[in-house]
Amino acid sequence: MPELPEVEVVKRSLERNILNLVIKKVKINDTNLRYKVDKIGLSKLIGKKITKVRRRSKFLIFEIGKTYRMLVHLGMTGKFFFIDKNDNKFKTSFYYFLNYKKDQKHDRVIFILNKKQKLIYNDVRKFGFIKIYSSSLITKSQHLMHLGPEPLEKNWNFLYLKKYIIGKKRLIKNILMDQKCVSGLGNIYVNEILFLSEVKPFRKATKLKNFEIEKIIKFSKKILKNSIKLGGSTIKDFSSENGKKGFFQQYFKVYGRENQKCSNADCNLTIKRMVISNRATFFCKKCQK
Numbered sequence: 001m002p003e004l005p006e007v008e009v010v011k012r013s014l015e016r017n018i019l020n021l022v023i024k025k026v027k028i029n030d031t032n033l034r035y036k037v038d039k040i041g042l043s044k045l046i047g048k049k050i051t052k053v054r055r056r057s058k059f060l061i062f063e064i065g066k067t068y069r070m071l072v073h074l075g076m077t078g079k080f081f082f083i084d085k086n087d088n089k090f091k092t093s094f095y096y097f098l099n100y101k102k103d104q105k106h107d108r109v110i111f112i113l114n115k116k117q118k119l120i121y122n123d124v125r126k127f128g129f130i131k132i133y134s135s136s137l138i139t140k141s142q143h144l145m146h147l148g149p150e151p152l153e154k155n156w157n158f159l160y161l162k163k164y165i166i167g168k169k170r171l172i173k174n175i176l177m178d179q180k181c182v183s184g185l186g187n188i189y190v191n192e193i194l195f196l197s198e199v200k201p202f203r204k205a206t207k208l209k210n211f212e213i214e215k216i217i218k219f220s221k222k223i224l225k226n227s228i229k230l231g232g233s234t235i236k237d238f239s240s241e242n243g244k245k246g247f248f249q250q251y252f253k254v255y256g257r258e259n260q261k262c263s264n265a266d267c268n269l270t271i272k273r274m275v276i277s278n279r280a281t282f283f284c285k286k287c288q289k
């Protein structure tokens with residue numbers, strides 16, 4: 001599932017390739033995404049220029065002309081492909097490979113741009129969605145209205161989190177997964193953040209010590225920044241190669257490493273797995289307090 005760094009890299013790829021292009025035509029192959037694709041809304045984008053692509057949490061917001069905004073969530077398997085004027089296909093992030101044969105049947109919405117360039121929304125499992133808003137109403141979208149601070153922004157800081165957890169008996173892992181507390185941290189990154197912060201995922205939030213809150217803030221920023229940098233660098237040349245590079249599961253210290261040796265050199269325990277609120281949770285009994 002694409003998380004914040006993956007989506008940020010999509011945003012940066014799109015910024016490099018589709019800004020100031022005009023939508024000439026929209027071809028809808030399948031309307032059954034998480035929410036029904038709005039045919040009329042999409043038809044209003046024809047003839048308009050894509051002026052900006054932004055990211056908020058795991059959402060992409062396309063500014064189209066002065067009047068329209070297109071909100072996209074990639075769900076579990078959503079991805080954008082870019083087709084250049086020579087019909088070369090490119091990926092826009094690092095969480096998937098190109099598969100020329102199989103991809104096509106999952107191309108759900110195709111935006112035909114100037115000079116025969118195309119932007120393709122592809123989604124195997126169809127948990128993603130595309131919604132069209134007027135520019136004045138996008139901030140009132142139910143998806144964006146209740147989001148907490150962006151983890152890479154300054155308002156995600158020690159004082160904010162300290163205040164937020166006062167009196168909260170919920171587990172710290174659930175708090176960090178809650179989009180009202182901080183937006184865009186998914187399961188993988190929360191596992192990693194808590195490992196580096198040396199805090200057990202099932203600690204009650206209200207019991208955290210100041211130095212632990214500091215570490216959670218510090219490592220959430222650090223991990224996300226590193227992942228964006230790493231992910232961005234793997235597709236910097238916008239290679240259409242089906243390379244093996246790019247997945248950085250190999251860099252995860254705790255996620256998916258059940259029964260493997262703890263990544264801390266001076267620890268000889270193995271990583272444990274448990275389920276918290278239906279989500280796989282990994283931790284080291286010794287390194288995390």
Ligand SMILES: [Zn+2]
Pocket residue numbers: 262263264267268269284285286287288
């Ligand atoms: Zn350990």
